[in-house]
Amino acid sequence: MPGEGDEPVQPRRWPILTAEDRDAVQRVLERGVLSGAAAPEMRALEAEFAAFVGAGFCLATNSGTAALGIALRAAGVGPGDEVIVPALSFVATAQAVLHLGAVPVFADIDPATYTLDPEDAAARVTSRTRAIVPVHLHGLPADMDALRALARPRALAVIEDAAQAHGARYRGRAVGTLGAMAAFSLNSTKNLPAGEGGLFVTDSEELWARAARARFDGLEPPAKWDPERPLDDEAEGLASTPGWMYLPGELTSALARAQLRRLPATTARSQDNAARLTARLGRLAGVEAPATPPDRTHVFHKYRVRLHPDRLGLRVRARDLRDRLLAALRAEGVEAVLWQTVPLPAHPLFARPEPYSQAAAALDGSLIIGSQSCPLFAQPSEVVEAWGDGFEKAWSSVVRP
Ligand SMILES: Cc1ncc(COP(=O)(O)O)c(C=O)c1O
Structure with a gap:
C-alpha cells in the first residue's frame, strides 16, 4: 500500500486496447470492405457471439438501442401498445419503445437488486401490454423466472435488456437466453466495448428473420457474399416491412470480435x-x-x-x-x-x-x-x-x- 507522500495510484482507463485490437482493425483495412448486409466481420461476430451466449441466432447492429428496437419490432410491438420497462435504467430502454410509437409503462425496482420488481410489473399489466423489457442493471440478471411466469399466461414477449450484462448468468443460464430475445450494447463504456454497436440474440428463427428485416430497411438480408463484388447484391431488394438502417460497420465488428x-x-x-x-x-x-x-x-x-x-x-x-x-x-x-x-x-x-x-x-x-x-x-x-x-x-x- 502506498504510504504518506507516495504518488497516488493512477486508475486505468477503459477501454483497454491491445495489439490484438489493432490487428483486427488492420485486417479490415487490408480487406477494404467497410460494411455490407452480409459483410464477413459482421457475420463472424454474429456466429461467435451466438456461440458465446448459447443462442441460436445473433444480429449485430450499430447500437444497443437499435438491437432493442429490432427486438421490439420482431415482437410485433406497434403504435398504442404498452411495454413494461423498469423505472431505473438508461433512457434507451424507454426510447426504443417510443421509436415504435408504443408507450413505455414504468414499473418500480427491487431495492436489493436494482432490477425490475415482478410484483410491481404485474400490477402495471393492462389489456394493451405487449411486452416486458427487464434490464440486467449494472450486470446483475433480473428475476427472470418470476417475470417469465408473469408474461407466459398473458402471451407477453420478454425481451432482455442485457446492454450491461455480457456474460452474466441466472440459474445456470446465460443472459440472452432467458427471454424470447435479448439486446446487448457494444458502446465504449461496456464490458464488451467496440465504440458504438449492439448485438441482438434469439433462439427463434422466425424472430431472427423479422429482426433481420427490421435492421436492413425492411429488406431481405442477402444470402450470399461475393468477396470480388462486396458491395453488390443480386437480390431483388423489395421491402416487405418497415425497417431502419441499423447495420454495423466492419471496423466495429472486427474490434468487437477481438474484445469478445x-x-x-x-x-x-x-x-x-x-x-x-x-x-x-x-x-x-x-x-x-x-x-x-x-x-x-x-x-x-x-x-x-x-x-x-x-x-x-x-x-x-x-x-x-x-x-x-x-x-x-x-x-x-x-x-x-x-x-x-x-x-x-x-x-x-x-x-x-x-x-x-x-x-x-x-x-x-x-x-x-x-x-x-x-x-x-x-x-x-x-x-x-x-x-x-x-x-x-x-x-x-x-x-x-
Ligand atoms: C441498460 C441499457 N440499455 C440500453 C442501452 C443502449 O445501448 P447503446 O448505448 O449501445 O445504444 C444502454 C447503454 O448505453 C444501457 O445501459
Missing part, C-alpha cells in the same frame, strides 16, 4: 475487483455493497454502493450524505460518479408525476465506485485496494458526529 476473446478475462477481473472491494466496504456500518443473489452471477458493469444513514442513527437525508461522500471520495482520489440521478419517468420527456419510490430512494442514497472512463472492472488490484482505503477514510469523515 478477452471478455472472460474482463469478467473474471471485474468479479475479483468487486469481491475485493466488497470485503472492505461490507465491514462498514451504514454501507451496503452490491448484493448478488445466490442463483445469479454479477459481472459488475457498475458497482453501486447504497448508504443507510438511519442504521447509524444519523439524522441526515440520504441524498445529502451521498453528495458529501461523493466530494470526500474525490478528495481521496477515489473515482466515483452518480449514474442516473432520477428515475426514467421523471425525465422531462415523460414527466410522470408518480413517485416510483424504490427507484428514487435507491438513486438518492447511492453512488457508483469507478467512473465510465475508469470503471472498477478495468482496475488492477492495487487501485482497488487504494480505492478501498480512500472509501474508508471518506466514509469516516462524513459520518463522524
Whole structure:
C-alpha cells in the first residue's frame, strides 16, 4: 500500500486496447470492405457471439438501442401498445419503445437488486401490454423466472435488456437466453466495448428473420457474399416491412470480435475487483455493497454502493450524505460518479408525476465506485485496494458526529 507522500495510484482507463485490437482493425483495412448486409466481420461476430451466449441466432447492429428496437419490432410491438420497462435504467430502454410509437409503462425496482420488481410489473399489466423489457442493471440478471411466469399466461414477449450484462448468468443460464430475445450494447463504456454497436440474440428463427428485416430497411438480408463484388447484391431488394438502417460497420465488428476473446478475462477481473472491494466496504456500518443473489452471477458493469444513514442513527437525508461522500471520495482520489440521478419517468420527456419510490430512494442514497472512463472492472488490484482505503477514510469523515 502506498504510504504518506507516495504518488497516488493512477486508475486505468477503459477501454483497454491491445495489439490484438489493432490487428483486427488492420485486417479490415487490408480487406477494404467497410460494411455490407452480409459483410464477413459482421457475420463472424454474429456466429461467435451466438456461440458465446448459447443462442441460436445473433444480429449485430450499430447500437444497443437499435438491437432493442429490432427486438421490439420482431415482437410485433406497434403504435398504442404498452411495454413494461423498469423505472431505473438508461433512457434507451424507454426510447426504443417510443421509436415504435408504443408507450413505455414504468414499473418500480427491487431495492436489493436494482432490477425490475415482478410484483410491481404485474400490477402495471393492462389489456394493451405487449411486452416486458427487464434490464440486467449494472450486470446483475433480473428475476427472470418470476417475470417469465408473469408474461407466459398473458402471451407477453420478454425481451432482455442485457446492454450491461455480457456474460452474466441466472440459474445456470446465460443472459440472452432467458427471454424470447435479448439486446446487448457494444458502446465504449461496456464490458464488451467496440465504440458504438449492439448485438441482438434469439433462439427463434422466425424472430431472427423479422429482426433481420427490421435492421436492413425492411429488406431481405442477402444470402450470399461475393468477396470480388462486396458491395453488390443480386437480390431483388423489395421491402416487405418497415425497417431502419441499423447495420454495423466492419471496423466495429472486427474490434468487437477481438474484445469478445478477452471478455472472460474482463469478467473474471471485474468479479475479483468487486469481491475485493466488497470485503472492505461490507465491514462498514451504514454501507451496503452490491448484493448478488445466490442463483445469479454479477459481472459488475457498475458497482453501486447504497448508504443507510438511519442504521447509524444519523439524522441526515440520504441524498445529502451521498453528495458529501461523493466530494470526500474525490478528495481521496477515489473515482466515483452518480449514474442516473432520477428515475426514467421523471425525465422531462415523460414527466410522470408518480413517485416510483424504490427507484428514487435507491438513486438518492447511492453512488457508483469507478467512473465510465475508469470503471472498477478495468482496475488492477492495487487501485482497488487504494480505492478501498480512500472509501474508508471518506466514509469516516462524513459520518463522524
Ligand atoms: C441498460 C441499457 N440499455 C440500453 C442501452 C443502449 O445501448 P447503446 O448505448 O449501445 O445504444 C444502454 C447503454 O448505453 C444501457 O445501459
